[in-house]
Amino acid sequence: MSDSPVISLHDVSFTYRTQISRKPNFMEAVRNAGRGQRSTKLVHALKNVTFDVAQGEVLGIVGANGAGKSTLMRAIGGIVPPDEGEIRVRGEISALLALGVGFNPQLSGRENVILAGLATGLSREVVEEQYQAIVEFAEIEEFMDMPMRTYSSGMYSRLGFAVATNMNPDILLIDEALSTGDAHFKEKSSQRIKELKDSAGAMVIVSHSMATLKELSNRLLWMHKGEVIATGEPEKIIDAYSKFLKVGNINAVMEDF
Amino acid sequence: MRVFKPFKAGFPNFRIYLAQIWQRKAFIHELSLAERRLEHLDTVFGAIWTILSPMLMAAIYYLLVMVLQGGHKPPNFLVHLLAGVFIFNFISVSAMRCARSITNSGRLITNANFPRAILPLTQTWTSFLQLLPALAILLVAQVTLGPGLSWTLLWAIPDLAIIFIFAVGFGFLTATANVYFRDTAAALPYFNRVWTYASPVLYTADQVRNLSTHDSWMYVNPLFAPLEIWSGTIAQLQTFPLHLWLISLGGAVLFLMLGTAVFLYREGEFAVRV
Ligand SMILES: Nc1ncnc2c1ncn2[C@@H]1O[C@H](COP(=O)(O)OP(=O)(O)OP(=O)(O)O)[C@@H](O)[C@H]1O
Numbered sequence: 001m002s003d004s005p006v007i008s009l010h011d012v013s014f015t016y017r018t019q020i021s022r023k024p025n026f027m028e029a030v031r032n033a034g035r036g037q038r039s040t041k042l043v044h045a046l047k048n049v050t051f052d053v054a055q056g057e058v059l060g061i062v063g064a065n066g067a068g069k070s071t072l073m074r075a076i077g078g079i080v081p082p083d084e085g086e087i088r089v090r091g092e093i094s095a096l097l098a099l100g101v102g103f104n105p106q107l108s109g110r111e112n113v114i115l116a117g118l119a120t121g122l123s124r125e126v127v128e129e130q131y132q133a134i135v136e137f138a139e140i141e142e143f144m145d146m147p148m149r150t151y152s153s154g155m156y157s158r159l160g161f162a163v164a165t166n167m168n169p170d171i172l173l174i175d176e177a178l179s180t181g182d183a184h185f186k187e188k189s190s191q192r193i194k195e196l197k198d199s200a201g202a203m204v205i206v207s208h209s210m211a212t213l214k215e216l217s218n219r220l221l222w223m224h225k226g227e228v229i230a231t232g233e234p235e236k237i238i239d240a241y242s243k244f245l246k247v248g249n250i251n252a253v254m255e256d257f
Numbered sequence: 258m259r260v261f262k263p264f265k266a267g268f269p270n271f272r273i274y275l276a277q278i279w280q281r282k283a284f285i286h287e288l289s290l291a292e293r294r295l296e297h298l299d300t301v302f303g304a305i306w307t308i309l310s311p312m313l314m315a316a317i318y319y320l321l322v323m324v325l326q327g328g329h330k331p332p333n334f335l336v337h338l339l340a341g342v343f344i345f346n347f348i349s350v351s352a353m354r355c356a357r358s359i360t361n362s363g364r365l366i367t368n369a370n371f372p373r374a375i376l377p378l379t380q381t382w383t384s385f386l387q388l389l390p391a392l393a394i395l396l397v398a399q400v401t402l403g404p405g406l407s408w409t410l411l412w413a414i415p416d417l418a419i420i421f422i423f424a425v426g427f428g429f430l431t432a433t434a435n436v437y438f439r440d441t442a443a444a445l446p447y448f449n450r451v452w453t454y455a456s457p458v459l460y461t462a463d464q465v466r467n468l469s470t471h472d473s474w475m476y477v478n479p480l481f482a483p484l485e486i487w488s489g490t491i492a493q494l495q496t497f498p499l500h501l502w503l504i505s506l507g508g509a510v511l512f513l514m515l516g517t518a519v520f521l522y523r524e525g526e527f528a529v530r531v
C-alpha cells in the first residue's frame with residue numbers, strides 16, 4: 001500500500017461558472033425564467049490534469065498568475081469537486097490555502113487557532129496541546145489576543161503556517177504562505193518543511209519564489225492556463241519557466257526543453 | 258483513502274457525515290461563544306438588549322389584541338403572548354443567522370474542507386443560547402403573572418427540544434436558499450411575521466378551535482402544535498394528548514429531514530457558489 005501514490009489525480013478538469021449578474025437572487029430568477037440559458041462566464045481553470053505524488057515527496061508548483069494553481073490545491077483538498085476525472089487522496093489533509101486560519105478576522109488569533117484545530121476534527125485536548133507549539137513557532141505570542149484583522153500579512157502567514165504544520169497532517173498543501181514571511185521566518189519554515197518531509201506523507205507547495213521551490217521540492221510541476229506544461233527535475237523546470245517568463249511564449253521555450 | 262469525484266448533486270455518506278459533525282461539536286460551541294463575545298451578547302447589557310426587542314414586540318401585540326378584542330382575552334394572556342413571542346424570536350433569529358452562515362463565510366469555504374453543516378448548526382446554537390435569558394424572564398412572568406410553578410411545566414422541556422429540531426431543519430433550508438437566492442435573508446423577516454400570525458401567538462389554539470368544526474387544517478403549519486403545547490403548558494399548566502405530541506415531533510422531524518436533505522444535496526457546490 002505504501003508504494004501507491006499518496007495523491008493521485010486522473011484527468012481532472014474544473015470549470016468556474018460565474019454568473020455575470022452580481023449576485024444570484026430570487027427576483028432575477030423569476031424575471032429570467034423561460035429565457036433559456038442564463039448569462040454565465042466559464043473559466044476553464046483545470047484542463048485534464050493528471051499526476052501522482054508519492055509517499056515522502058514534495059511537489060512544487062509554478063505558473064503565472066491565474067494558471068490554476070490555487071484551484072488545483074482546492075481540488076486536492078476536496079474543497080471544490082472536479083467536473084471530470086478523479087482525485088484520490090490517502091490520509092489526513094491539512095490545507096493552508098490562502099492563509100487557512102481566519103474563521104473570522106474579528107476574532108483573536110488565539111480563538112482562530114483553536115477554531116481551526118477544532119474544525120479539522122481534533123479534540124479540544126489535542127488542540128490545546130498544539131496551541132503552545134503553534135504560538136512558539138509563529139513567535140507572535142504578544143499578539144495572540146488581538147483581533148486578526150490587526151495583523152500584518154506576514155503575521156497572518158506566520159500563524160497560518162504554524163497552524164497547518166502543527167496539526168500532524170499526512171498531507172500538507174501550502175499555497176504561497178512562505179512568500180510573505182520575513183527572512184528569519186522563511187528560513188525557519190523551510191527548516192520545518194524539511195523536518196516534515198520525513199514524517200508527513202506528502203507535500204504540495206505553490207510558490208512564486210524559485211529559490212524556495214529549488215530548495216524544498218523534489219519535483220516541479222509547471223502549469224499554464226489550466227494545463228500541465230511540464231513536470232520534472234526542479235532545475236530543469238525552473239530554467240524553462242524562467243525562460244518563458246522572459247520570452248512569454250510557451251512554444252518557443254518547449255522546443256528546446 | 259478519499260476519492261473526490263465530479264459533483265453530481267448527490268448525498269455524502271450520511272453516517273460518516275453525522276460522525277464528522279459530532280466530532281466537531283466542540284467547534285460549534287466554541288465558535289458560538291466567540292461570536293457571542295464579538296457581538297457582546299455575553300454581557301449583561303447584551304443580554305438585556307436581545308430580550309428587549311421581543312419584549313417590545315410582545316408589548317405592541319398586547320396592545321393590539323386588547324384594542325381588537327375589546328378586553329376579552331384568554332386567561333394569563335400576557336404569559337401566553339410572551340411565551341410565543343420569545344419562541345418565534347428564537348426561530349427568526351436562528352433562520353436569519355443561518356441564512357447568512359454560508360454566504361458570509363466565503364473565504365473559509367473556499368479555503369478549508371470541513372462538513373459545511375457545522376456553520377448553520379453553530380448559528381442555531383448561538384440563537385438558542387440567546388434564548389436562555391429570555392426564558393428566565395418568562396419564568397419570572399409565569400410565576401408572578403401566570404399560574405405559578407408546577408411539575409406540569411417540565412413538559413415544556415421536550416417541547417422546546419422539538420422546537421429546536423425544527424429550527425435546525427429550517428436553518429439548513431435558509432442557509433442553502435441564501436446561497437442561490439441572495440435575497441432570501443432580506444425576505445425572511447416578512448415571512449416570519451406572517452408565520453407568527455398563522456401560529457397561536459396572538460391568539461390561543463382554543464380560540465381557533467371555537468371558530469369552526471373543522472380545525473385540523475391549522476396543523477398544516479408545523480409550528481402550530483409545538484406552540485400550542487408550549488404556551489398551553491406554560492400559561493395554563495395544561496397537559497396535552499399524545500397525538501398532539503406526535504404531530505409536533507413529526508412536523509419538526511420532517512423539517513429536519515427536508516432541511517438536511519436539501520443542504521447535503523447541495524453542499525458540494527457551495528465552494529463555487531459563494
Ligand atoms: N471563485 C472563482 N470564481 C470564478 N473564477 C475563478 C475563481 N477563482 C479563480 N478563478 C479563475 O480561475 C483561474 C485560475 O485561478 P487560480 O486562483 O487557481 O490561479 P493561481 O494559479 O492560483 O494564480 P495566482 O498565482 O495569482 O495565485 C483564473 O482565471 C481565475 O480567474
Ligand SMILES: [Mg+2]
Nearest residue numbers: 069070071175
Ligand atoms: Mg493562487
